[in-house]
Amino acid sequence: MKVLFVGDDWVGSNARSLADGFQQAGHEVVVIDTTAVTLPARLSPPWVYSKFAHRRAPWDVEALHRRIDEAAREFAPDLLFAFKAVHLDQRRLLAAPAGLRVHYSPDDVSNPYNTSPDYLAHEREWDLVVTTKTHNVAELEARGARRVKFVRSAYDPALHYVSARRTVRRHLVGFIGAVRPDRQDLLISLAREHRGDMLLRGPGWRRVRALWQTGADVGGAVYGGDFSAAVAAVTANLVLLNSDNRDTHTCRTFEVPAAGGLFVGPRTGEHAELLADESECFLFDSPAELREILRRCTKYPEQVAKVAEAGHRRIVTGHHRYVDRAREIVDALA
Structure with a gap:
């Protein structure tokens, strides 16, 4: 498949490792980095805005959506895969041209910290919601999610491997x-x-x-x-x-x-x-x-x-x- 992967792309991010996992599984993957929205630099204007407004800076969200829309039109993905994209405009995200749309959350989706009112209003429109918490499956189904899949967390062999010590002391x-x-x-x-x-x-x-x-x-x-x-x-x-x-x-x-x-x-x-x-x-x-x-x-x-x-x-x-x-x-x- 052609996968448009929307998620954080910094080294060590679980989203980056999962995007690489899709590529290693034989799919063609294009990543749209969400880090500027999800993790604005401390004391930067977007960070200050988020602390006072309790939502992400709208100018960064708009810029990110323009990138997603442009990539979706040019790439024509079979799958739009969103990794904890709860801070984005859900209606606009779901409207991006793609064959299927999947939302993945590595955290408890019944914890308000890990959702947003906009995400909850559109949760049932995703073709598949993926969770790493077994207790979330029934809760997502009760909320009206169209289809739910439980998968466990994972490790990345490129990052997690047997290493030599860098210090004499153990x-x-x-x-x-x-x-x-x-x-x-x-x-x-x-x-x-x-x-x-x-x-x-x-x-x-x-x-x-x-x-x-x-x-x-x-x-x-x-x-x-x-x-x-x-x-x-x-x-x-x-x-x-x-x-x-x-x-x-x-x-x-x-x-x-x-x-x-x-x-x-x-x-x-x-x-x-x-x-x-x-x-x-x-x-x-x-x-x-x-x-x-x-x-x-x-x-x-x-x-x-x-x-x-x-x-x-x-x-x-x-x-x-x-x-x-x-x-x-x-x-x-x-």
């Missing part, structure tokens, strides 16, 4: 992800306990005052090869979920083992389906159980290395790449 425990209230207290507590043996990477952690005197290795967001190198520097890589999305798995569920990291995460049904507890990963229900896992990592490093290797094999041989998800979506359209 941290006992680490987490790569943004600051969130539902994970902050646990990670601050672990940083106080493990100090320099803990690594934190992601947006916002440098601004958390409680971490400043812990001695933990704290840094900003990492993507691509930098992500894989950070995973390689940690024995126990925490995979923590987003309670606002009611996550039962996340992108890190696949990215951490794909990069060769030991998966240590909450015990959910999906995690238990994807990886075998204690032989391919370590799952926990409480902070006390997590701390016991970390003690085992300290006491039995050779055993946990074998668990990490088994988890890596399970994920990379299990059809969990973005190209596999692209094929699932195309199969649903067929």
Whole structure:
């Protein structure tokens, strides 16, 4: 098929990886980058406008739609694929000439933060709505979505791979992800306990005052090869979920083992389906159980290395790449 892919195109973006997945699956893909609308530069006029008006800058939205319209007329796509395009003009987006129209959301579509009134008013006009949350399927159907497809998150072999360490030091425990209230207290507590043996990477952690005197290795967001190198520097890589999305798995569920990291995460049904507890990963229900896992990592490093290797094999041989998800979506359209 000819696919006009509307989504963020920065390096490390899940949208970019999925667009590449469609190309790798044999389709002809043209990407229209939405980053200027979805992630305006901090303190720029569009960013300031969005904070006060609580919507995206109309001049950027208009410029983006002109690009989409022009590309659709020239390219004549069989499929218009929109990756979380809730901030765009839905009527205009759906009017772009294309054979089929698919909207994909990587987040909980019952969380108002991940939708917009305009998107909700036109949701049932999409030929297919794709979600990565099992609980969203029935909710989307109840809202009148024409057709719904559940696919899991994925990893990108170009970004998530076994990497050599860039530091001599190896941290006992680490987490790569943004600051969130539902994970902050646990990670601050672990940083106080493990100090320099803990690594934190992601947006916002440098601004958390409680971490400043812990001695933990704290840094900003990492993507691509930098992500894989950070995973390689940690024995126990925490995979923590987003309670606002009611996550039962996340992108890190696949990215951490794909990069060769030991998966240590909450015990959910999906995690238990994807990886075998204690032989391919370590799952926990409480902070006390997590701390016991970390003690085992300290006491039995050779055993946990074998668990990490088994988890890596399970994920990379299990059809969990973005190209596999692209094929699932195309199969649903067929």
